[in-house]
Amino acid sequence: MQNIEMLRWQLNSLVTQVRQDIYTLSTVPQQPIAPQILQRLWDTTSTIHFISELLANQALHCYQPIPVNSRMIPVNNSPSNSTQISPITPIPNQSNSQLNGRNFTIGELATFDGKNGRPAYVAVNSTVYDVTNNRAWAAATHFGLLAGKEYSQEFATCHAGQQSILATLPVVGRLVS
């Protein structure tokens, strides 16, 4: 119940924030700051939406607590399952330091196919990338390509001149023969 009080307080302060932003926008419509305010409005409404969904879900399920503000939901952290690598949540700049140096054979890469709770990896030019939670790789598939494979050729033909795509993907290791 304390939890719900807190969410309610959070909702109210978010609504106040939205009102304030709308007021600011209406008084200074052509200011260069408008895009930032709009962005904040967008984010705030998203959070309001999220919390209200959370509250509704809790009400529906008789207050089964769902972790609030959890930036990362560990999928599998039980020790019995320690060989599993938790999927990476879509938070940028996450460090993969332990994995960065890992070498994959093509056979090992094939097991990271995004199925059965496993992460989804693909290799381009011998670098192995994590696409588990990349928006364009829903269900570990992308324009007919399946995760767990080597796609240097496909990347070159489909994304010529778009090296920036690779630069934003988390690197998990290298492909060795």
Added chain:
Amino acid sequence: MTMPILPPEDLSNKAISARITTNAIKSIKNGLIKKKNLVYLELNGCSGNIISLLNGQNPDFEYTFKSMVDIQYSNSLMVAEGEKAIEKLMKALEGEYILAVEGAVALKNNGLYNIIGSWKGKPLTGLEAVKMLGEKASHILAVGACATHGGVSAAKPNPSESVGLNKVLPHKKIIMLPGCPVHPDWFLGTLAHLLLYGEPETDSLNRPLMFYSTLIHDRCPRRPFFDRGIFAEKLSDKTCLFKLGCRGPVTRTDCPTRQWNGHVNWPIGDDTPCIGCAQFGFPDAMAPFISFDTTRVVKNE
């Protein structure tokens, strides 16, 4: 005089297209804009787009075809049949007209896999018809997935060798209205814009920006769940459908705000992932439509 729009001006796509269509209707009434001729060709497809148009509102389908344009030819709607119908199609060639095409162009055996009628005792192929009419049209609208890029008709193994309109009319500007089917507003709104203001602003793939500018994912009500990594495991879940194979993150349409069937709901609103029907390459490039084996952890699989 037009009604002043009081601030804050409603900038939703729905409001904008409603303003465009009411203005168009008014201007026609006042004789400011002329009815144009429309030729609606159905080639290799399922007639799904013309059926989808029957769901149109503001303006509805009947009003559009009776009062906004002079419909010269539509094999699903016209009374004439056989050579009489094709005669009307040939007559349309003499005047100015807007050409709307749904369905893909079948190339195999010189177009013989798609015959749309007969003329002077000889079969008229979709390929011949679209080349002939496309060359002389004032504007060309490719309506639906098949006409824009081959769509379902061109899905593997593509026995009829179907392609999108742009492959047979490479030098013409074609307004692309992808979708399987097209949303009635996307077609009727684009047509209204053509009549009232000329060609609408389009993106690099010739899709009108007023309908196709924004990723579904960027306006999806479930986006907060995506950002927090909370994913649905089955169809009835109310969270982000990404792990089930949602194609909202690669598809640009206004479905989240416009919605379907008289603006009442849309796939994600009904707990089923977007299948990317308005993305080029649909359906093959958007497959599989649903996957349950990504989140479910099964021991000894």
